[in-house]
Amino acid sequence: MKTNRGQLFIGGALVALGLVLLLGKALHINLWGILWPLALIALGVWLVMRPKLAPEGTVVHQRLFGDIERKGIWDVTDEEIWMFAGDVDLDMTQADLPLGETTIHYSGFAGDITLKVPPELGVKVSANVFAGECKFMGDKQSTFLSPMRLVSDNYETAESKVHLECNTFASDIKVERVAF
Numbered sequence: 001m002k003t004n005r006g007q008l009f010i011g012g013a014l015v016a017l018g019l020v021l022l023l024g025k026a027l028h029i030n031l032w033g034i035l036w037p038l039a040l041i042a043l044g045v046w047l048v049m050r051p052k053l054a055p056e057g058t059v060v061h062q063r064l065f066g067d068i069e070r071k072g073i074w075d076v077t078d079e080e081i082w083m084f085a086g087d088v089d090l091d092m093t094q095a096d097l098p099l100g101e102t103t104i105h106y107s108g109f110a111g112d113i114t115l116k117v118p119p120e121l122g123v124k125v126s127a128n129v130f131a132g133e134c135k136f137m138g139d140k141q142s143t144f145l146s147p148m149r150l151v152s153d154n155y156e157t158a159e160s161k162v163h164l165e166c167n168t169f170a171s172d173i174k175v176e177r178v179a180f
Contacts, residue, residue: 070095076162080105091116093178097160105165112172115164119177122158125150127166127173134173150175 017035024031059079061068063086071091076098081088088106093116106113117123125136127148134141136150155161166173 076102078103081107083108083111085110087112087114089114091178092121092162093118097121097162099159101161101163103163103165105167107167108171109168110170111168112174113164113166114174114176115162116176116178117162119179120154120158120160121152122155122161123152123175124155124161124163125166125173125175126163127168127171129166129171129173130169132168132171132173134175136173136175137177148173 020031020035023029059077061079061081061083063081063083065085066083067087067089068081069089071089071094073094073096075096076092081104085108088111090104090113097118115123123137125134125148127134127143129143129148131144132148133143134148134150137152139150141148141150152158164173164175
């Protein structure tokens with residue numbers, strides 16, 4: 001159920017918005033004048049509260065626009081990245097990878113995600129993307145209104161694993177193995 005949470009939220013929000021707009025049309029009320037300020041207030045409250053709702057030990061990055069790039073030696077930790085538009089490039093070939101599973105969650109409107117991983121790292125991608133494409137270690141999968149689930153062959157047996165979760169409107173995801 002956890003992997004479908006983003007889909008359920010977006011679907012529920014669209015149904016609620018459609019019902020409100022239909023009700024406004026039937027009652028001849030301009031609901032946009034009310035909905036936009038309420039949406040901005042809700043977004044502001046959510047942005048303030050989101051870091052407090054993340055699991056303990058999870059690093060939260062929030063940006064409206066911009067890119068995140070990590071390469072060389074860096075510590076891979078559980079993190080959430082929230083942005084409207086921006087690319088994320090994570091080169092894990094020299095990174096300090098902890099044992100067990102590390103989750104990187106990316107949510108946004110539009111942005112590309114690139115992971116460069118060493119051969120021994122297990123990788124899983126769970127993506128709910130309205131329209132996008134995933135190049136996963138040589139394989140290519142496109143999606144339109146359907147989730148993508150891709151897992152490397154060594155995921156279950158790998159000592160270090162990365163689970164990339166993406167919830168976006170439009171995204172291209174690229175995961176490539178890089179030998180030293």
